[in-house]
Amino acid sequence: MGYTAAMKELSFILNGHEVKERNVAPTTxxxxxxxxxxxxxxxxEGCAEGxxxxxxxAVLDPHGEDGPTYRAINACLVLLPMMQxxxxxxxxxxxxxxxxxxxxxxxxxxxxxQCGYCTPGVVMSLFEACYRKDLxxxxxxxxxxxxxxxxxxxxxxxxxxxxxxxxxxxxxxxxEDLRQAESSxxxxxxxxxxxxxxxxxxxxxxxxxxxxxxxVRLVAGGTDLSxxxxxxxxxxxxxxxxxxxxxxxxxRVEGDTWVVGAGVTLSRLERPAxxxxxxxxxxxxxFAARQIKNRATIGGNLCTASPIGDLAPVLLMLDAExxxxxxxxERIVPSAEFFLSYRKTALRKKEIMSAVRIPILTAHAEHRLxxxxxxxxxxxxxxxxxxxxxxxxxxxxxxxxxFAFGGLAATPARASRLEAAVTGQPxxxxxxxxxxxxxxxxxxxxxxxxxxxxxxxxxxxxLVLGFLLETESxxxxxxxxxxxxxxxxxxxx
Ligand SMILES: Cc1cc2nc3c(=O)[nH]c(=O)nc-3n(C[C@H](O)[C@H](O)[C@H](O)COP(=O)(O)OP(=O)(O)OC[C@H]3O[C@@H](n4cnc5c(N)ncnc54)[C@H](O)[C@@H]3O)c2cc1C
Ligand code: FES
Ligand code: FES
Numbered sequence: 001m002g003y004t005a006a007m008k009e010l011s012f013i014l015n016g017h018e019v020k021e022r023n024v025a026p027t028t029x030x031x032x033x034x035x036x037x038x039x040x041x042x043x044x045e046g047c048a049e050g051x052x053x054x055x056x057x058a059v060l061d062p063h064g065e066d067g068p069t070y071r072a073i074n075a076c077l078v079l080l081p082m083m084q085x086x087x088x089x090x091x092x093x094x095x096x097x098x099x100x101x102x103x104x105x106x107x108x109x110x111x112x113x114q115c116g117y118c119t120p121g122v123v124m125s126l127f128e129a130c131y132r133k134d135l136x137x138x139x140x141x142x143x144x145x146x147x148x149x150x151x152x153x154x155x156x157x158x159x160x161x162x163x164x165x166x167x168x169x170x171x172x173x174x175x176e177d178l179r180q181a182e183s184s185x186x187x188x189x190x191x192x193x194x195x196x197x198x199x200x201x202x203x204x205x206x207x208x209x210x211x212x213x214x215x216v217r218l219v220a221g222g223t224d225l226s227x228x229x230x231x232x233x234x235x236x237x238x239x240x241x242x243x244x245x246x247x248x249x250x251x252r253v254e255g256d257t258w259v260v261g262a263g264v265t266l267s268r269l270e271r272p273a274x275x276x277x278x279x280x281x282x283x284x285x286x287f288a289a290r291q292i293k294n295r296a297t298i299g300g301n302l303c304t305a306s307p308i309g310d311l312a313p314v315l316l317m318l319d320a321e322x323x324x325x326x327x328x329x330e331r332i333v334p335s336a337e338f339f340l341s342y343r344k345t346a347l348r349k350k351e352i353m354s355a356v357r358i359p360i361l362t363a364h365a366e367h368r369l370x371x372x373x374x375x376x377x378x379x380x381x382x383x384x385x386x387x388x389x390x391x392x393x394x395x396x397x398x399x400x401x402x403f404a405f406g407g408l409a410a411t412p413a414r415a416s417r418l419e420a421a422v423t424g425q426p427x428x429x430x431x432x433x434x435x436x437x438x439x440x441x442x443x444x445x446x447x448x449x450x451x452x453x454x455x456x457x458x459x460x461x462x463l464v465l466g467f468l469l470e471t472e473s474x475x476x477x478x479x480x481x482x483x484x485x486x487x488x489x490x491x492x493x
């Protein structure tokens with residue numbers, strides 16, 4: 001597809017008004033733009049790295065699983081060109097005349113604000129909750145807010161507000177915008193201040209750009225890459241976004257395989273995952289926070305190849321395959337062959353990950369699988385150790401084992417020695433205890449601030465034992481997100 005002159009400027013809807021911009025650098029974050037260029041200072045900066053939620057704004061997603069919906073995102077982690085064609089709502093856009101939006105009103109009534117620094121971000125997360133149709137469990141409502149830190153109020157009034165607002169969907173102009181939502185022009189060819197940002201709509205155009213600009217950086221949701229800009233002050237001269245290529249954002253079932261486009265965001269995976277990959281659903285529950293999951297993609301998580309990336313151990317355990325695409329066509333790489341060394345993958349130059357092929361595995365007494373994440377905090381934290389664990393049994397003995405870990409080596413990796421040690425052995429606690437020392441030959445973990453080598457190894461062994469015990473009663477414990485009824489609201493005051 002060719003580019004028109006109009007694509008050289010960015011255009012989006014902000015609080016009901018069309019904004020056109022051609023003069024800011026593409027590496028300007030939405031937060032910087034709102035505060036410094038438009039003087040919309042309601043949206044706050046706390047951390048500039050996705051941890052505090054003070055910068056939360058909402059964008060309209062026309063392609064939600066239940067139809068068009070709002071998505072809360074961290075304005076500190078999105079670059080302005082990523083907003084091309086989007087409808088954005090900030091805290092300044094919520095009032096209608098003198099009338100506060102119900103989420104603002106409720107927060108006042110519940111005494112959910114003190115110093116007020118976190119409040120605009122909390123309000124915008126509540127705004128998403130208000131129009132979501134799938135907040136049908138208490139833990140989901142809590143999850144909605146786990147990306148918003150408040151150091152004054154205590155979370156009880158905020159949580160009360162969330163519970164009373166979730167799914168309320170007031171019949172107002174925001175609902176009307178959802179009803180009328182349409183897909184918009186997302187392609188971008190934008191250059192300013194010596195920086196170039198490209199977002200083509202087709203694979204052909206993408207590979208043309210890769211030929212013309214061999215030094216370009218690929219970007220998807222940008223939740224990893226933007227940190228280089230906001231924390232290390234790197235200004236990439238050329239960025240090539242995958243976001244406008246529709247095929248990358250689709251998922252479908254092909255026979256017994258769930259094929260997920262590399263550009264599918266993690267919040268879009270949450271609905272189908274319990275059906276097709278329950279272990280993945282379980283991991284998603286503890287992955288970052290709502291705002292991050294609304295932007296982060298599955299492909300970005302894998303291609304960044306972090307040794308503590310949470311999805312890789314699950315996909316390694318499931319024997320997933322990665323589809324890598326270049327101008328020459330597609331090749332399929334088994335997940336076990338994708339991660340080569342620290343942050344190095346099997347991706348070649350001018351090649352992208354286009355999809356993830358996930359076998360749909362049915363758990364039963366003879367086939368057990370699950371996923372685990374150990375971090376200092378339950379919500380919005382990076383793993384010390386994460387694991388995807390699976391055994392296939394025959395007459396009580398292990399026929400096949402897949403144990404994959406993150407946080408134990410330079411890459412996420414399978415524990416092939418432990419897998420071999422349990423294969424052919426009874427799947428019992430006593431037998432597993434004998435096999436577990438093999439894990440020490442599989443990995444030599446490092447000491448760092450997230451955990452010592454001893455801690456990581458000990459945790460990993462305990463996870464395998466825990467897996468044996470937990471899956472005795474439920475072969476695929478996807479529902480064990482958090483035992484209901486154990487959280488005392490007063491305790492979070
Ligand atoms: C506050 C915070 C919390 C986080 N919590 C977690 C967590 O709990 N668990 C976890 O695992 N991660 C976590 N992350 C890391 C990050 O959010 C994820 O890794 C996310 O999935 C990255 O996806 P993205 O689309 O945003 O990647 P991007 O930032 O867009 O890209 C990451 C890298 O992958 C490359 N890339 C992206 N897509 C492709 C593709 N299709 N083909 C080839 N290369 C590609 C890019 O060039 C870039 O180098 C967190 C990040 C933040 C900021
Ligand atoms: S400023 Fe803290 S999440 Fe954006
Ligand atoms: S009210 Fe002060 S940080 Fe939340």
